[in-house]
Amino acid sequence: MDSSSLLQYLITGLTLGSTYGLTALGFTIIFNTTGVINFAQGEFVMLGGMMSVFLVRVLGVTVPLAVPLAALGTMLTGALVERLAIRPVRGCPSINLVIITIGVSILIRGLAMLFWGKDTHVLEPFSGDQPVMVLGAAIMPQAFWVLAISVILLTGLKLFFSLTTQGKAMLACSFDPKAASLVGIGVQRMVMLSFMISALIGAVGGIILTPITMTSYDKGIMLGLKGFAACILGGLGNPFGAAAGGLILGVLESLGAGFVSSAYKDALAFIVLLILLFVKPSGLFGQKDAKRV
Amino acid sequence: MQNGYNVAYRRDMFWLAGFFTLLMLAPFCMPNNYYLTILILCGLHAMHAVGLCLLVGHAGQISLGHAGFYGLAAYTSAYLSTTLGLAVGLSMVAGVVLTVLISLLVGLPSLKLKGHYLAMATLGFGIILSILFTETVDITGGPSGFVGIPRLSILGQELTTDIAVYRAVAVVLCLMVWLSFNVLHSRIGRALRALHTSEKAAQAMGVDIARFKLFVFVLSAAFSSISGVLYAHYLTFIAPVSFGFMFSVELIVMVVLGGMVSVPGSIVGAFFVTILPEFLRAFENVEVVLFGAILILCMMFLPDGLAGGWNRLWSRFRRAVHE
Numbered sequence: 001m002d003s004s005s006l007l008q009y010l011i012t013g014l015t016l017g018s019t020y021g022l023t024a025l026g027f028t029i030i031f032n033t034t035g036v037i038n039f040a041q042g043e044f045v046m047l048g049g050m051m052s053v054f055l056v057r058v059l060g061v062t063v064p065l066a067v068p069l070a071a072l073g074t075m076l077t078g079a080l081v082e083r084l085a086i087r088p089v090r091g092c093p094s095i096n097l098v099i100i101t102i103g104v105s106i107l108i109r110g111l112a113m114l115f116w117g118k119d120t121h122v123l124e125p126f127s128g129d130q131p132v133m134v135l136g137a138a139i140m141p142q143a144f145w146v147l148a149i150s151v152i153l154l155t156g157l158k159l160f161f162s163l164t165t166q167g168k169a170m171l172a173c174s175f176d177p178k179a180a181s182l183v184g185i186g187v188q189r190m191v192m193l194s195f196m197i198s199a200l201i202g203a204v205g206g207i208i209l210t211p212i213t214m215t216s217y218d219k220g221i222m223l224g225l226k227g228f229a230a231c232i233l234g235g236l237g238n239p240f241g242a243a244a245g246g247l248i249l250g251v252l253e254s255l256g257a258g259f260v261s262s263a264y265k266d267a268l269a270f271i272v273l274l275i276l277l278f279v280k281p282s283g284l285f286g287q288k289d290a291k292r293v
Numbered sequence: 294m295q296n297g298y299n300v301a302y303r304r305d306m307f308w309l310a311g312f313f314t315l316l317m318l319a320p321f322c323m324p325n326n327y328y329l330t331i332l333i334l335c336g337l338h339a340m341h342a343v344g345l346c347l348l349v350g351h352a353g354q355i356s357l358g359h360a361g362f363y364g365l366a367a368y369t370s371a372y373l374s375t376t377l378g379l380a381v382g383l384s385m386v387a388g389v390v391l392t393v394l395i396s397l398l399v400g401l402p403s404l405k406l407k408g409h410y411l412a413m414a415t416l417g418f419g420i421i422l423s424i425l426f427t428e429t430v431d432i433t434g435g436p437s438g439f440v441g442i443p444r445l446s447i448l449g450q451e452l453t454t455d456i457a458v459y460r461a462v463a464v465v466l467c468l469m470v471w472l473s474f475n476v477l478h479s480r481i482g483r484a485l486r487a488l489h490t491s492e493k494a495a496q497a498m499g500v501d502i503a504r505f506k507l508f509v510f511v512l513s514a515a516f517s518s519i520s521g522v523l524y525a526h527y528l529t530f531i532a533p534v535s536f537g538f539m540f541s542v543e544l545i546v547m548v549v550l551g552g553m554v555s556v557p558g559s560i561v562g563a564f565f566v567t568i569l570p571e572f573l574r575a576f577e578n579v580e581v582v583l584f585g586a587i588l589i590l591c592m593m594f595l596p597d598g599l600a601g602g603w604n605r606l607w608s609r610f611r612r613a614v615h616e
Contacts, residue, residue: 264426
């Protein structure tokens with residue numbers, strides 16, 4: 001194999017992987033405040049992509065305006081989901097909440113199909129489609145957008161969690177919700193906030209990926225699965241692990257597609273994941289949990 | 294204690310007898326074959342639900358890969374009987390045996406994992422299988438499906454009518470329920486309950502948790518694989534979409550709707566999840582939206598499942614009668 005095609009696959013993998021990482025981060029944030037795997041996370045990613053396409057193509061909004069609008073719209077959806085379907089049943093066993101999120105994902109997918117149809121939609125790249133040559137590898141400009149926006153989003157989240165009161169309060173909830181509520185943190189409000197942030201980063205991931213992979217109403221299923229896989233790969237509950245897991249999964253998939261077979265790229269990624277889980281049962285960066293009896 | 298146990302066992306057996314009678318009488322109330330087809334599908338889905346009720350509800354192990362076992366058995370039997378021309382009965386047995394062996398191989402390392410990690414491992418396994426079903430076009434026919442599978446036959450006798458297939462499915466389902474009740478009322482059942490309450494405590498009391506978990510995992514995979522071979526030879530056509538991730542999720546939904554720990558409940562859950570889309574078909578495009586909404590509402594208002602909701606209704610009724 002020559003180095004330029006290796007670089008090519010690597011960058012493609014990192015581009016894909018950063019959206020997996022963003023999806024995984026969404027899973028992690030909700031998991032940390034509620035202990036629930038939100039199966040509708042992939043739907044947030046799909047909604048971001050579909051809304052931006054709808055705004056640009058049908059309503060004629062310019063791309064720089066459509067991106068934040070679509071992200072805000074999805075964030076609102078996240079808040080609605082929490083308020084209508086999660087909050088009324090707080091205190092239920094988490095398997096029930098998981099089933100509710102499955103219901104929510106079916107509902108959102110169904111609504112998206114009703115409103116936008118079953119077609120695949122495209123969105124123009126943010127800055128043209130002339131590939132840039134880097135060390136013999138042709139890189140689409142959209143890849144830079146994806147990587148840059150992901151880095152900005154990650155830095156923003158890091159600052160949010162370590163500098164702001166709200167962020168620190170959310171972090172406290174993830175360590176121990178009961179203790180957090182004892183020191184006066186509104187746990188319920190933090191759960192709402194976690195759904196909003198998760199929806200927001202999921203949507204941004206979906207929007208920036210759309211010019212590369214296109215989008216359709218059922219895009220969320222596979223993206224959600226990849227995000228969940230990335231979470232587990234990095235160790236559930238660890239935000240850094242989630243982002244890293246996403247990147248690793250993306251690179252694995254892209255190398256598998258490039259050097260082995262594109263039909264089996266997903267299978268290869270999952271085989272590696274399974275082997276890794278059997279060797280390291282709590283993910284790459286997960287802590288071994290010692291439970292007191 | 295012993296006495297209470299017998300009472301519970303007898304109650305379960307009474308329930309099974311009633312259920313079997315109901316299944317046998319049901320076809321006489323069916324106006325046409327379409328309803329019979331749906332009932333057969335309900336029965337096939339209930340087989341998974343019974344197995345998963347033991348695995349998820351009683352052993353507390355989540356699996357999102359049972360659609361994979363379902364498909365593996367269906368494709369194996371279809372390939373052996375159609376492409377290689379083996380007898381249908383033999384192919385079905387081979388399909389089940391192969392799937393059970395694979396489930397043993399998958400179960401051994403997977404069941405060391407806990408909670409969401411186990412869900413991920415079984416999910417990954419299911420996805421790998423469903424990619425194989427789609428991509429190995431020479432063997433499986435790829436996305437367009439496997440056609441021309443011979444119809445179900447028992448001891449060389451082909452079951453030509455749907456009613457015969459229905460009776461066979463009903464008998465197999467009742468045998469599985471009978472087996473499950475016996476497992477639950479045996480040493481294994483007690484060990485499983487101990488395991489669910491506290492794995493560490495059970496282990497400390499000398500319960501070999503690894504072996505029991507594996508036993509239930511393989512048992513549920515066996516139920517799914519039997520359902521798979523029956524499905525393949527009943528429909529005579531199979532396609533990868535039937536064995537995807539969404540079906541595994543649906544199976545878990547059936548068990549949770551049934552109230553997790555109740556075998557009859559999970560059967561009701563299976564019937565509910567199978568029949569509902571057929572009813573909603575009248576609403577065409579809105580069908581999926583309604584299905585999602587009903588699922589959410591069920592979970593919000595019946596947190597202990599359909600069976601739990603029924604029990605509450607029943608005890609309220611009894612109280613009202615007594616007063």
